[in-house]
Amino acid sequence: MKKLLTGTALALAATSGMALADGHGTTACLITKTDTNPFFVKMKEGATAKAEELGITLKTFAGQVDGDHETQVAAIETCILDGASGILITASDTSSIVSSVQQARDAGLLVIALDTPLNPIDAADATFATDNFLAGELIGQWAAASLGDAAADAKIAMLDLAVSQPTVGVLRDQGFLTGFGIDVKDPSRWGDEDDPRIVGNDVTQGNEEGGRRAMENLLAVDPEINVVYTINEPAAAGAYEALRAIGRENDVLIVSVDGGCPGVQNVADGVIGATSQQYPLLMASLGVEAIAQFAADGTVPAPTEGKDFTDTGVALVTATPVDGVDSIDVAEGMELCWG
Amino acid sequence: MAETDSYETAINRTDRVAEFEDTRRGFVGTVQHVLHTNPALVPLIVLVLSILTFGVLQGSRFFSPFALTLILQQVQIVGIVAAAQSLVILTAGIDLSVGAIAVISSVVMGQFTFRYGLPVEVAVACGLALGTAIGYLNGWLVAVMKLPPFIVTLGMWQIVLAANFLYSANETIRSQEIEANAPLLQFLGTTFKVGADESGRGGATFTYGVIFMVLLVLVLAYALRHTAWGRHVYAVGDDPEAAQLSGVNVKRTLISVYALAGLICAFAGWALIGRIGSVSPTSGQLLNIESITAVVIGGISLFGGRGSILGTFFGALIVGVFTLGLRLMGADAQWTYLLIGVLIIAAVAVDQWIRKVAA
Numbered sequence: 001m002k003k004l005l006t007g008t009a010l011a012l013a014a015t016s017g018m019a020l021a022d023g024h025g026t027t028a029c030l031i032t033k034t035d036t037n038p039f040f041v042k043m044k045e046g047a048t049a050k051a052e053e054l055g056i057t058l059k060t061f062a063g064q065v066d067g068d069h070e071t072q073v074a075a076i077e078t079c080i081l082d083g084a085s086g087i088l089i090t091a092s093d094t095s096s097i098v099s100s101v102q103q104a105r106d107a108g109l110l111v112i113a114l115d116t117p118l119n120p121i122d123a124a125d126a127t128f129a130t131d132n133f134l135a136g137e138l139i140g141q142w143a144a145a146s147l148g149d150a151a152a153d154a155k156i157a158m159l160d161l162a163v164s165q166p167t168v169g170v171l172r173d174q175g176f177l178t179g180f181g182i183d184v185k186d187p188s189r190w191g192d193e194d195d196p197r198i199v200g201n202d203v204t205q206g207n208e209e210g211g212r213r214a215m216e217n218l219l220a221v222d223p224e225i226n227v228v229y230t231i232n233e234p235a236a237a238g239a240y241e242a243l244r245a246i247g248r249e250n251d252v253l254i255v256s257v258d259g260g261c262p263g264v265q266n267v268a269d270g271v272i273g274a275t276s277q278q279y280p281l282l283m284a285s286l287g288v289e290a291i292a293q294f295a296a297d298g299t300v301p302a303p304t305e306g307k308d309f310t311d312t313g314v315a316l317v318t319a320t321p322v323d324g325v326d327s328i329d330v331a332e333g334m335e336l337c338w339g
Numbered sequence: 340m341a342e343t344d345s346y347e348t349a350i351n352r353t354d355r356v357a358e359f360e361d362t363r364r365g366f367v368g369t370v371q372h373v374l375h376t377n378p379a380l381v382p383l384i385v386l387v388l389s390i391l392t393f394g395v396l397q398g399s400r401f402f403s404p405f406a407l408t409l410i411l412q413q414v415q416i417v418g419i420v421a422a423a424q425s426l427v428i429l430t431a432g433i434d435l436s437v438g439a440i441a442v443i444s445s446v447v448m449g450q451f452t453f454r455y456g457l458p459v460e461v462a463v464a465c466g467l468a469l470g471t472a473i474g475y476l477n478g479w480l481v482a483v484m485k486l487p488p489f490i491v492t493l494g495m496w497q498i499v500l501a502a503n504f505l506y507s508a509n510e511t512i513r514s515q516e517i518e519a520n521a522p523l524l525q526f527l528g529t530t531f532k533v534g535a536d537e538s539g540r541g542g543a544t545f546t547y548g549v550i551f552m553v554l555l556v557l558v559l560a561y562a563l564r565h566t567a568w569g570r571h572v573y574a575v576g577d578d579p580e581a582a583q584l585s586g587v588n589v590k591r592t593l594i595s596v597y598a599l600a601g602l603i604c605a606f607a608g609w610a611l612i613g614r615i616g617s618v619s620p621t622s623g624q625l626l627n628i629e630s631i632t633a634v635v636i637g638g639i640s641l642f643g644g645r646g647s648i649l650g651t652f653f654g655a656l657i658v659g660v661f662t663l664g665l666r667l668m669g670a671d672a673q674w675t676y677l678l679i680g681v682l683i684i685a686a687v688a689v690d691q692w693i694r695k696v697a698a
Contacts, residue, residue, distance in 0.1 A: 036504045036621070065624070163672045203672055208511075208615035209622045213413055217666040220406050234619065237514060241616040245530050245544070262511050262617075269515050 026056040026295040028288055029079040031072055031089040032114075035062035038260060039280050040090065042338035043114065046281030047088065050288040056295075058288065059084070069093040076100045079109065086110035086291030088284065094119040094167065110294040112301070114283045116168060117309060126290065126301045127309035128283045132171035132257070133178075135276035136229075138316040138325065139255035140179020142274045143227055145322035146253060150226075151180070157218040158190065158201040159211060159230045159239055165189055169231055172257050173201075176229045199225050204235040211238025219246065230256045233263025233275060240271045259317060261337040267317055268330040274318035277328075280338055283312045375693050378638045378646045381686070382653035385636075389657060393664035401667055404534060404543035411549045414659035416441070416614060418552045418652060419607040420626050421633035422559055423600035425651040428634050429563070430576040430596050431643025432481060432488035436473070437604050438626025439499035444470040444608035446503055449512045449618030452521045459521040467605045473499060474601015478594035496627065507620040514616030527551060528613020548610035555603065556652045563648060572596060577644030632679060633658060636686045640694075657682065 030047045032040035044060055051058035059082065061075035069092050077100070079087050086109055091097040094116060101111050101123055113124040121127055144151045158176075161169030173190040177183075177198075185192045191201045199222045204210035211230060219225060219242065228243075230236040236256040243249045249271075256263060259277025266272045290301045304311040316325060317333035328336075374380055394402035401407075420437045427434040444466040451462035473495065480491045517524050527548035534542040563569035571592045574582035583589050607626075612618055637654025639646030658679055665675050 036509045038509055041509065200669065202666060207622055208617055208619050209416075209611075212615055216409055216413065217663060220400065220409060220663065220667060234511065234621075237511075237617055238615055241514060241528075241614075244616075262513050265513060266515070271515065 026292060027059065027079075027082060027084040028056055028291040029059050029061065029075070029082075029084045029087045029089075030284065030287075031061045031075045031079075031087060033063050033066045033068070033090050033092050035060070037066070038338060039115075039258075043090070043280040043284040046284035047288050050285035054288065054292045056288070056292055063092055067092050069096055072097060073100045076104050080104055080107045084109060085295035086112065088112050088114050088287040088291070089124075090115045091118055098123040110291055110300065112287045112290060113309075114287055115278075115280065119167070121308050126303065128287050128290075128301075128312055129309050130278035130283075130314050131307070131311050132168050133175040134311075135257045135278065135314045136172035136175020136177075137179035138175075138276050138314065138327075139229070139257065139274050140176040140181075141325045142179075142316060142318060142322055142327070143176075143229075143253055143255050144180045145325055146273065146320065147227070154180075154197050154227045155222055155225045156180070156198050156227045156229065157215065157225045157239075158198060159204050159214045159218075159228060159235050160190055160201055161206055161231045162203050172231060173229065176255070180227075204231060204238065206232050206235055208234050208238035208241070211235035212242045213238075215239035215242035219243075223248075226252050228252055228254045230254060232256060232258045233260055233266060233272065236263070236272050236275075237266060240266075259315075259333065259337055261334065264317055264330060264333040264337045267319060267333065270319070273320070274316055274327070275333075277315050277317050277333055277336060279312050279314075279336070286310070286312065371693060371695070374689075378693075379650035379653060381689055381693075382637045382650045382657060385682075386653045386657050386660065389660045389664070393660065393667070397664065397667050401664055406663065406667075408543045408545060408549075410656065410659040410663055411552075412544065412546055412614075413663065414655045415546070415548045415552045416607055416611050416623070417626065417629045417633055417658070418655040419548075419555060419610055420604055421630040421637075421651045421655050422552075422555055422648060423603035423607070424627075424630040424634050425637070425639055425646070425648045426559070426572065426596050426603075427488070427600050428576075428631075428639050428641060429572050429643060429646065430593055431579075431641075432593075432597075433492065433631070433641070434477065434488070434597070434600055435492040435627045436477065436495040436499055437600065437607075437630055438623045439496050439503065440470050440473050440601055440604040441608040441611060441626060442620060442623040443473075443499050443503040443506075444605035445611050445618055446507045446608075446620050448524055448609060448612065449517070449521075450507060452524065453512055453516070459523045462521075463523065463609060466608060467602060470605025470608065471598050471602040474604070475594060475598040477601065478597025481597065482590040482593035503620050509620050511620070512618040517612070517617065524609070524618070525613045525616065527610040528616065546613065548613050551606065551610065552652075555606075556648055560648050568592070568595070573644050575643075629658070632683060636679075636682050638686060638690060640690055641687075654686075 032043060034040060047058055063071040072092055087104055098118060104111050111124045113127040115129050117127045117129060118124050147154055160173055170190055174184045174187045182195045200218050202214035202217050204214045228239050230239055233256045236254050240249060243252050253273045256272050256275040259275060263275055267275055293299050303309050316327040318327050319330050321327045424434055424437055447469050448462050448466035451457045451465050452459050477491055477495055480486050481488050529547045530544060532542045532544050571587045574587050575589050575592050579589050633655035634651050636657055637650035639650060661678055662675050
C-alpha cells in the first residue's frame with residue numbers, strides 16, 4: 001500500500017487519510033461488477049484493508065457476471081436499508097443504475113463511482129477512476145515514438161471491447177489514436193475514423209479468445225498489420241497467439257491498458273510493447289476514506305482540478321522507454337501490479 | 340405348404356407381398372423426402388451457398404486456403420463442444436454445463452501442472468477424468484434420479500463455474516510459462532501449413548485441434564450410425580419407453596452419453612489451451628449457447644432422436660463463415676448475431692416442415 005502511494009504521484013490532498021478514529025459504527029458498501037475479475041478482487045482487498053484500518057464496517061456485493069444489473073440494484077437497496085453512510089460502486093450498466101443511485105443519495109448516502117463513470121458522470125457524488133483517455137494517449141504516443149518515421153505508414157489494428165461501445169473502451173481507443181496522431185472525428189465513438197493507416201476495428205470482449213479471433217479477422221483483411229492496440233492485456237495475449245501462429249510475433253508492436261501482473265510480465269517478455277497501468281486498490285481505499293470522512297463531517301470529495309472526476313493515476317510500463325513519454329520500468333510495474 | 344412357412348423361404352421370397360406406394364409425391368414431396376432421410380443435407384447446402392456468396396463478394400481474400408482454414412481454427416472449440424451437445428440433444432436432453440466443464444478441465448490441467456508440480460501428462464489425464472466424472476454425474480442425475488436434463492445441467496453449470504473460479508482464484512497461467520514448462524498443454528494448438536510461401540505467409544493452416552475436431556465428428560458419425568450403442572442413443576431419444584421395451588438399457592445409455600459428452604468437453608478444454616495459449620478461467624462463457632446454436636442450425640431436432648452429427652459440424656462452420664465473411668466485408672459485428680438469429684429460426688422452421696413428411 002505504501003509503495004502504491006509513493007509509486008504514483010497523485011494529488012490526494014482532498015482525501016488524505018487523516019485521523020478518522022471516530023469511524024466506529026460507520027458502514028460502507030462496495031458493489032463491484034463481479035468478484036472473479038482480479039481487478040475487482042484487488043479493489044475489494046484495498047477497501048477491506050482501509051476499512052479495517054479506519055475501524056468501519058465494509059459490506060461487499062458483486063454481480064454474478066459482468067453486466068448483471070439486477071444484482072447491483074438489489075445491493076443498493078440493501079445498503080440503504082442497512083443505514084450505510086456511503087456506497088462505492090463499479091456499475092455494470094452506467095445509465096440504468098442512475099435511478100437507484102439517486103434513491104441512495106436521496107436517503108443521505110454518499111455514492112462514489114469507482115473505475116467506471118456513471119452516465120451522466122454527475123449522477124454520483126464523486127468518481128474515482130483512471131483517466132482512460134490519458135491511458136490510451138500514453139500508449140499511442142509511445143507507439144508513434146517507437147516507430148519513428150515509420151509511423152507515417154503504419155498499419156494499425158484496433159482491438160476494442162464490445163460493439164455496444166462502453167465509455168471505457170471508447171476513451172482508451174480514442175486516446176490511443178490521439179496519442180498516435182490520428183484524427184478521431186467524433187471522440188464519443190470509435191470506428192468513424194477515415195485515416196488509411198487504420199486497417200479496422202474488431203471486438204474482443206476483453207478476453208484471450210476474443211483477442212485471438214479479432215486479430216485473425218483483421219489479419220485476414222490485411223496481413224501486413226504492424227501496430228496493434230488492445231483494450232486490455234488478456235486481449236493482447238490472444239492477439240499475440242494469432243500473430244505467433246503466422247510467425248509475425250516479432251515484427252508487430254502490441255500496446256495495451258490495465259497493468260495486471262500477467263500483463264506486466266508479458267511486457268517483460270516482449271509480448272506487449274507497453275501498457276498503461278491503473279490502480280484499483282488505490283481507487284477503493286481512497287473511496288473508503290472518503291466515506292469515513294463524509295460520515296464524520298459531511299465532506300464530499302472534490303474532483304481533480306480540470307477534470308470531472310478524481311484521477312487515481314496511470315503510468316506507462318515498458319521495457320523500452322522513448323524520449324518525451326514518461327514511463328516506469330517493468331520492475332516497478334511488477335511491484336504495483338494487481339491480480 | 341409347410342415349406343412356405345419356414346424362415347428361409349420367407350426371407351428368400353422374391354414375389355412382392357406389400358409395399359409403400361411411392362409414386363404420387365411430386366417435386367416438393369421428393370425434396371421433402373430426401374431432406375428427411377439426409378438431415379445433414381440442409382446445413383450442407385446452406386454452408387456451400389454461404390461460402391460461394393462470400394467468395395463471390397470478397398474474391399480471393401475470402402476464397403483462399405488461408406481464410407477457409409482460418410474458419411476451421413475459429414470454430415474448433417465450438418465444434419468439439421457442439422459434438423458433445425449433439426449426443427445429449429439426440430437423447431432429447433440438453434447440456435448447459437458443456438462450457439463450464441471445458442473451462443474447469445483446462446484449469447485443472449494447468450493448475451495441477453503449475454500449482455502441484457505434477458507431470459503434465461498426469462495433469463491432462465486428471466483434467467479429462469474430471470470432465471468425464473462431471474458428465475457422469477449429470478447422466479446419473481438424469482437417468483437414475485429422473486431429473487429433467489435442463490434443470491440438472493443448469494445447476495451443474497453454476498456449480499462447475501463457481502468451483503472453477505473458487506479453485507483457480509481467477510488466475511491466468513500465461514502462454515510463455517506454459518510454452519517453457521509444459522508444452523504438452525498447448526499440443527492441440529500445434530500448427531502446420533500446407534502450401535505457404537517462403538516467408539510462411541498464406542497457405543492452408545491446420546492445427547491438431549482442428550484435426551481432432553474433424554476426426555471426432557467422423558468417429559461419432561460412424562458410431563451413431565453403425566454401432567448398437569449409436570442406434571440405442573437414437574432409440575432412447577425417440578421414445579425411451581419403446582426403447583426400454585425392446586431391450587435397450589435406457590439408464591446405461593443415457594449415463595454413457597452424458598459421461599462421453601463430459602469427456603469430449605474436457606478435450607475441448609485442452610484444445611482451448613492450445614487455441615488461446617494460456618489457461619484462462621474466464622474463457623468459454625458462451626460455449627453452451629454457441630454449441631446449441633450449432634446443433635440447431637445443423638438440423639438436429641431438440642425433441643431428440645433425429646438428426647446427424649455431421650449437420651452439427653456444418654452448423655458450426657456456417658456460423659464461422661458468416662462471422663469471418665461479414666467481418667471481411669467490414670460489417671458491424673451486430674449483423675453477424677442478427678443473421679445467426681435468423682438462421683436459427685429458419686433452421687427450426689425447416690425442421691418442422693420436414694417432420695410433416697410421412698415416414
